[in-house]
Amino acid sequence: MSEPIRVLHVLGGLSLGGAESRIMDLYRNINREELQFDFLVHSAKEEHFDKEILALGGNVYRIPRFKIYNWFHYKKALKHFFAEHKEFRAVHGHMTSTASIYLPIAKKAGVPITLAHARSAGVPGGLKGILTKWLRSSLKKKTDYCLACSKEAGEAVFGKKWSDKGRVEVIPNAIAAKKYVYDESIRNAMRAELGVEDKLVIGHVGSFREPKNHVFLIQIFAEIYKKRPDAVLLLLGEGALMEQIKKQVEDVGLKDVVKFLGNQGNVSPYYQAMDYLVFPSLFEGLPGTVVEAQTAGLRCLISDTITKEVQITELVESYSLDRSATEWAEQVLSHCGYERESRLSDVEKAGFDIGAQIERYKEIYRKNVLLMVPLLHQGGFERICAMTAHLIKDMCNVRIAVFSSKNMFYDVTGLEVIDLNLGSTPGIVGKVLNVFKRRVRVRKLKREKNIHITYSFGMTANLVNSISKVNDEIWIGIRSYGDLENKKQMKLFCKNADRVICCTKVMKDELAEMYHPKQVDILYNPCDTQKIKLLAAEAVCKEHEDFFADGGQVIASMSREDDVKGFWHLIKAFSLVKKELPAAKLMIVGDGTFIEYKKLAEDLGIQESVLFTGVQKNPFSYLHKVSLYIMTSVLEGFPNALVEAMAVGVPVMSVNCKTGPAEIFVEEYKKADDQHAVYEGEYGVLLPVINPVKNLNAGEIEEEEKIMAEQALRILQDKDKIDAMKEAAAKRSEVYSVASYLKQVTDWINQA
DSSP states (O other): OOSOEEEEEEESOOSSOHHHHHHHHHHHHSOTTTEEEEEEESOSSOOTTHHHHHHTTOOEEEOOOOOGGGHHHHHHHHHHHHHHOOOEEEEEEOOTTSHHHHHHHHHHTTOSEEEEEEOOSOOOSHHHHHHHHHHHTTGGGSOSEEEESSHHHHHHHHOHHHHHTTOEEEOOOOBOGGGGOOOHHHHHHHHHHHTOTTSEEEEEEOOSSGGGOHHHHHHHHHHHHHHOTTEEEEEEOOOTTHHHHHHHHHHTTOTTTEEEEEOOSOOHHHHHHOSEEEEOOSOOSOOHHHHHHHHTTOOEEEETTSOGGGOOSTTEEEEOTTSOHHHHHHHHHTTOOOOOOOOHHHHHHTTOBHHHHHHHHHHHTSOEEEEEESOOSSSHHHHHHHHHHHHHTTTSEEEEEESOOTTOOSOOTTSEEEEOOOOOOSSHHHHHHHHHHHHHHHHHHHHHTTOSEEEEESHHHHHHHHTOOSSSEEEEEEOBGGGGGOHHHHHHHHHHOSEEEESSHHHHHHHHHHHOOSOEEEOOOOBOHHHHHHHHTSOOOGGGGGGGTTOOOEEEEEOOSOGGGOHHHHHHHHHHHHHHOTTOEEEEESSSOOHHHHHHHHHTTOGGGEEEEEOOSOTHHHHTTOSEEEEOOSSOBSOHHHHHHHHHTOOEEEEOOSSSHHHHHOSSOOOOSOTTSOEEOSSSEEEOOOOOSOOOOTTOOOHHHHHHHHHHHHHHTOHHHHHHHHHHHHHHHGGGBHHHHHHHHHHHHHHO
16 A cells, blocks of 8 residues: 555543553554554643654644533534545544544544544543443444453443443553563662652652542552651652642642652653552553553552453552551552562563554454355355455455355465355245345344445345445445346346446446446456466376376366356367367366266267366366367356466467457457357457357257367467467466456455
């Protein structure tokens, strides 16, 4: 991507607070060429992090602070902002008190991903607290992701039931842990700078707000000071209650031993200088301060109202706020003598280090794409589905939903495959009921996984996708020209789909003319030419080695057993080739019993020269041994197997069915003037269209079968022709490269 993904973080302000510090830790450590943060704040003045954000390439936007009386003005300002700013992939709301207002507005304006992040396990008292609870009550249903820094914070904001259902993801407040590793030399230098070398240093880091409980903290320190006159208290932070606490300190005669140090950009040296952290908060989300302190090997006494998740090591002890200040002081003094050492490894193992969380946030900020396919058994569109998933898995969160996972053929290693356990059912009633069951299950899946795009492959999957829209964009894949003839379903698809994707130009043009979809595009199936060439060099199965042993020329075709593939024409044409080239052989690679075709070969007396290989994990090693590939399909969408044969470097011929071969064989695409004549394309030979009526009578040879045999002989008997066609075929296959396919799909995903 030329531009990074932009994420908007919504905060009250950019002061040196806990949430702000944690977000800035993330911001400093992300790859900003991939991911960039912007900030929407409810503050008119410049604060601590503004300049740093601008220096890192971010933007700071401002909006009026919400008051109950400015409800309509607040919403109007938000609507105006999101109408002007369409660049955000996600809006990450850390200010949950009004997230139920700004996140839906962002979503309606076209922001794909919204997140509400619970960072506190309580609310202020009084009317403000009541209003906050009321505004939060609907938040869980107005955001794509419910995140929380702790279990308690999640329950406080989204409710216990929502949390118990697994709808809240806990992501602990991570820190850049290595920055806080204990260092004796830093400790000594900082204590000297503060003039506390020979003191018992008690510390606290937090903004001066009611939840931090500074009033009680001063009472605790006063009791400590009575017993340890060498004690000092370091207070880092600022806030509305700072002057009140300063007065309290003066009133109890502790002005000379309590140091108000304000906001500090780098807190780490102060942790080194401290001997004990006292943290008696009334409530918290998950205080990063306590995590930082533990990394520095600092003992901590915290209130038992704080989530237990923060107690990573035995250095942290929780204590009841019902206990007196004297009891708190005694608890601190009884544990002051301890050997100091860094606890970095414990913090990292507990998942609080920034590195792992960056990866999780990158996943959350990606779009969620669901690929839907009936099966992952051998077949063209099944292969494209699996390949697409592998190609896009590094740029979005991709899942594959299948109606049944039985007999999966394609490689889905490293992919999430969701089995709906709703395979095909017999009878009309059973099929209808199955469609509705699939719809219910798919809609539930889309909601649970917050799907942004659902791309379906195959008519049955397209049907379910088209009737199961939730908040996702619906992409319908039309892979066969025959699908266009199903008028009822096609009208439904084109009415409900946001994008209809065809694999040939003929299909795109005719679909647009017949059904008038909202958006119709052409996307040629990808061919992994490099991988195919590597696989082609491998050996065939031992059981088939003898077939190729005598060096006779081999004609091949590759597909599952299906009447639409016209294999009876190929077998009859080969019988004519065999008369002129007795050493020639025919090989058909693909799934099926081929009982009828084996019988036809026997009736024609060529059964010893015809090999039905069945399904092969590596069919390209077989194609590497053939002299000519012939496709005899009555109908096709985009014939993958034909392009794959070309990638191996095999000369190709194909029946000029309505879609596919002409676009592949002719440089400047055009409909062949006469589909009943031989047409020499730049990259392959187009044969006349064939009779679609199956004819297994060995005694009846049709004119098109004679022409097919004549053209095959013309190529097989001309070495220079074979060499030229090999080179041309390999060259043409590169047009349908994976890179080209991926770029187009990526562009569409980013636009959605």
